[in-house]
Amino acid sequence: PERERALALAQPTAVCFAPDGARLFVAAFASDRIAVLDRDGAVTARLELAPDPAHRDPRAMRGPRALAHHPSAPVLYVLNRLAGTVAAIDTATLAVASEVSIGADPTPRWLAEGRGFVQSAWLSGTGLAACGSCHLDGDWDGLAWDLGDPHGAMATVPNKSLYPLRMHPMKGPMKTQSLRGLTPDAGPFHHRGDRPSLRDFNASFDTLLGGTPLAEPDLTTAVRYLQSLRYPPNPHRALEDHEDERGGALFVQPFQGAASCKTCHFGAAGTSGLIMSGHLLQYQPQPMKVGQLRDAYKRTARIAENGRRRGGFGLLHDGSIDRVASFLARPFFRGFAHSPEARAGLERTVLAFDTGTPPAVGWAMTVASPDDARLAELEIVEQLARSGRCELVAFGRTGGAARRWTFDAETARYRGDGRDAMRSELLAELDPADGDAITFLGRPSF
DSSP states (O other): OHHHHHHOOOSEEEEEEOTTSSOEEEEEGGGTEEEEEOTTSOEEEEEEOSSOTTSOOGGGOOOEEEEEEOSSSSEEEEEETTTTEEEEEETTTTEEEEEEEOSOOOSOHHHHHHHHHHHOGGGSSSSSOOHHHHSGGGSOOSOEEEOOOTTOOOEEEEETTEEEEEEOSOOOEEEOOOOTTOOGGGOSBSTTOOBSSGGGGGGHHHHTTSSOOOOHHHHHHHHHHHTTOOOOOOTTSOTTOOOOHHHHHHHTSOSBTTBOHHHHSOTTTTOOOOEEOTTTTTSOSSOEEOOOOTTHHHHOOEEOTTSOEEEOOOBSTTSOBOOHHHHHTSGGGGGGGGOHHHHHHHHHHHHTOOOSSOTTTTOEEEEOSTTOTTHHHHHHHHHHHHTTSOEEEEEEEETTEEEEEEEETTTTEEEETTEEEOHHHHHHTOOGGGTOEEEEEEEOOO
């Protein structure tokens, strides 16, 4: 294993040719290394980026993500995404000549350190795999894996207010799930709900990655980092962040006895957290937790005319259902199964399910005139900021000077440069002839 770890090049993320084309440099993100290849594709050298390669600390992981070679000098520039630095590599000696910060990093220290426990392949037995190998950037890889253990034992899994369930160690193919939105109220975790808390995944560093479970302080740091990850806004939601009225009504409409979609899919994550027996919904060979709905919009497969999928990965634990409407056509859903209109309405609701991050986060608009016709959008974002759904900042140039402002949700005024101003006052200062402009930006509410 030590020899394998010494040669490992995990998760290539960038490539760059030397100006003469004689060598190719490859950033191995999860290994904290740069590989050097010749024209035949053979690895001729490995350059270490870790500050102490002999004692690699996931908290100090560099995480090379981008490369650029100087056009004439023997210098390779490496963007270390996790460390927030740029390293200059002397390509003649293959050594780090210098490393500088790319600027002030607002990331809390505990969060910055926690990333390494998810991204570092050095925590695996061979140095080739990390949690982030499948959960790319904290999300998922679009693949299904059969990670059952043929030598494992039957397990008894608690099931909230229902009876406990016996589960087989052979799980069958299951798609990779996102690591985003793993707040305590989203548990229990994994498709079968057989992980009561995030701390129960610590055993995977041994059983799955072939390494060693994390020590208590490291596990606490890793779990805290995972709980900080959030989904991006759902692109199917309007800026106002309203529910689809027709589909929303169907979501609470009973389809079998008193049971409706919301009976099981409720709360911020869209799941009750209950584990259902396989025969209940007439499609599962084993018990499964009620699936969360926040990333359903990314899992709907697009079907070409020849019947083959062109994108997406499908729904359910194995990705076997191409779209929500197909799932609702199953006999279990009674009236919905025979109503294309009802299925279409419910599909719209599910695909627009709130991810927990409002559409105003990441919204941006640059205004160069007080008469801009798009100011109605800005009014919507201001209202969302006043309700606490997001924060709103502005930056730009007025009166020949660069300026920044923060929207005060209580007074509805913009604070900056030692004074407060209404939006109309800020825009009145714009002089298009001078190139003045202000960019308004929605950001998460912390």
